[in-house]
Amino acid sequence: MLQLTVDWLCYSIFGLDPASILSQSIDYFIYDSIKIIALLFLMIFVMGVIRTYLPQEKIRRYLEGRKWGSGNIMASLFGAITPFCSCSSIPIFMAFLRAGVPLGVTLSFLITSPIINEYLVVLMFAFFGWKITFAYVISGLLVGVISGMIIGKMKLEKYLEKDVFSHNTKSPKEAAYNSIKQRFRFGLNEAWSITTKLWVWVLVGVGVGAAIHNFVPEDAIHRILSMTGVFSVPISTLIGVPIYGSCAAIVPIAVALFQKGVPLGTTLAFLMAISALSLPEAIILRRVMKLKLIAIFFGIVTAAIIMTGYLFNFLQNVLV
Numbered sequence: 001m002l003q004l005t006v007d008w009l010c011y012s013i014f015g016l017d018p019a020s021i022l023s024q025s026i027d028y029f030i031y032d033s034i035k036i037i038a039l040l041f042l043m044i045f046v047m048g049v050i051r052t053y054l055p056q057e058k059i060r061r062y063l064e065g066r067k068w069g070s071g072n073i074m075a076s077l078f079g080a081i082t083p084f085c086s087c088s089s090i091p092i093f094m095a096f097l098r099a100g101v102p103l104g105v106t107l108s109f110l111i112t113s114p115i116i117n118e119y120l121v122v123l124m125f126a127f128f129g130w131k132i133t134f135a136y137v138i139s140g141l142l143v144g145v146i147s148g149m150i151i152g153k154m155k156l157e158k159y160l161e162k163d164v165f166s167h168n169t170k171s172p173k174e175a176a177y178n179s180i181k182q183r184f185r186f187g188l189n190e191a192w193s194i195t196t197k198l199w200v201w202v203l204v205g206v207g208v209g210a211a212i213h214n215f216v217p218e219d220a221i222h223r224i225l226s227m228t229g230v231f232s233v234p235i236s237t238l239i240g241v242p243i244y245g246s247c248a249a250i251v252p253i254a255v256a257l258f259q260k261g262v263p264l265g266t267t268l269a270f271l272m273a274i275s276a277l278s279l280p281e282a283i284i285l286r287r288v289m290k291l292k293l294i295a296i297f298f299g300i301v302t303a304a305i306i307m308t309g310y311l312f313n314f315l316q317n318v319l320v
Helices: 002-014 022-051 056-062 070-080 089-099 101-117 118-128 130-153 179-213 218-226 228-241 247-257 265-277 279-285 290-312
Strands: none
Touching: 002 022, 022 179, 022 265, 056 265, 070 101, 070 130, 089 101, 089 279, 101 130, 101 228, 101 265, 118 130, 118 247, 130 265, 130 290, 179 279, 218 228, 218 247, 218 265, 228 290, 247 265, 265 290, 279 290
């Protein structure tokens, strides 16, 4: 419904040319900006209301006390069933942090959520078959779990931007809530506080994403990957990291690359990098994290994707 409304606004009211790349970028920018800001407000509100029922310290102790990465596994499994892109996952990631969930656990969700979702799985099943799709899902979960565990062990919470997570009102633990109205008021205050701090960063990030999504040519990517040999996996990953796009657009591109002779692991590393990481995501996260934490986060996930790509290339004859 939102997409139809934005299309009508751009092409009927503003009179933009639907065939123009610039017009498509404007349409993409308006749609994703509204979607992400609305989702940001809604999820922070919902999580704020939930927090009034759950003691923050109890949540933190429960997840911090999980052994053998079980908290990361739970977060990654939850991420796998949420239909969000890398930018749309950020509101829930922030809500988890504000609820006291450890950084490494929340990052397992943030990594896995865009890599695996029902739309991408259905498209991959249709184009690649069940064996490749199943292997991709398992590897996506492992990337999220292992990367989150590594970052959690590094104790990097000091690199979070403290003002985003500061409270102007009493926390749910300190306040007494005698009615649903009071709980809703707390949720609305939370949502308004964080949305007003982030909306500019969302617009900048989505603007960059819209430009990349519509102006980066598929043929140029294929030519580069076809000439890189054993280095095709890291190169495909590094090419994919800054790109921002929906799975509906990414999977057909990955299929085209694979059908033109690009190895399976190289193709899936490219797909995974676009899904899990993007320049717009980094721009939005800059309001939440300091640059050092963003660099560490992107570096660890990129390394995990590269190793996964080489593994898929090694197993290509088994999976295809």
